[in-house]
Amino acid sequence: MKLKQLEGLLGGLQQFPQPKVELEQYPTGPHIASRMLFTVLPHSLYSPSFFISRSLQSLLIKFMILVGENFDWLLGFKTIFGAFACSSVNQAENSFGDVSNKVVADFGCGCGTLGVAAALLSAEHVLSIDIDPESLEIASVNAEELELDIDFIQSNVLDLGWRGSIVDTVIMNPPFGTRKKGADLDFLSVALKVASQAVYSLHKTSTRDHVKRTALRDFHASSAEVICELRFDVPKMYKFHKKKEVDIAVDLWRFVPASHQRSTS
Amino acid sequence: MRLLTHNMLSSNIKGVVNGFPLRIEAEKVVEKTVEMNSEFLKKMFDKVDWKALVDASRAMGYTELPEEVDSSILDSDEFLNRFHHALLELHLEEGALVCPETGRRFPVNKGIPNMLLHEDEV
Known part of the structure; x- marks a missing residue:
């Protein structure tokens, strides 16, 4: 599977028709999702050029949700407002083999993009969880159309009961906690208990120190690394926007749960 | 829902x-064929709760899994085929998952278990 192919397939996925702001729903766009997942593939498939961005649709939409704007017209939004900046220093080693032939769980899957990406990249078993039945219905149609076997569960990620250490990797684009403070860290806490190998997650860069400290000290992660920073500017578009431009930055993290050493394959 | 998820x-x-x-x-149980990956199965063999898998596969109408197993059985292709089928090819499409302690039913519709808890269950 080439990155372009993956992005193309993800681009065909159906997204939220009526997003629920209280759940901080926004699609994980094909560009971000495909790159997020490619990061976790073995080295041979990886090239630094994957981190040169052309579209930041999903993050922009996420931002729109953060500022509380009506979502609908944004679904067709294609323009690039941001510049995607990523440190090239760590790129060569940012490929860990955390998806192929693994058991992967997508927490707060929404319309299923990250889980679909994992399945397309040869995860052996994908388990996608969301609280919202309408999202799950769309997600399962998305999986079916690509003939992927993905298991879906309707549950609050924070309430689900787990046994054993079967899940290797958790991938997630969690709620940023705008509606419910700390929601992203609540998700992270559970993810670090459930995953045995790695957790990939997006968090606001403004919370970077807090995320790192909390992951290492409170959730006992054995490592917490920012793989890349997604940074973009949003020009004034709404009457309630006070500033001319808003700069928003999000980190893609890789966490290693307690008692598992970082493995670079 | 596959029995790997159930496990x-x-x-x-x-x-x-x-x-x-x-x-x-x-x-309602549906079967979907997927390619077998023996390395994956061998890894899963150490991780699954065997009795739970045997009982679950029986509840799904599949009775070919042996009750007692040890790791030497992984040399048998026939066993791997059965294990693969039970773990990854059987899907619970309609029905319910029932809490063993309280009897609370979690319904499964279109293959998706609804594990949402009521307010007083959290």
């Missing part, structure tokens, strides 16, 4: 001590 879920209702394994009530 890692437990009832998390407030106060429940042993929420695993969830009992399966199968109304």
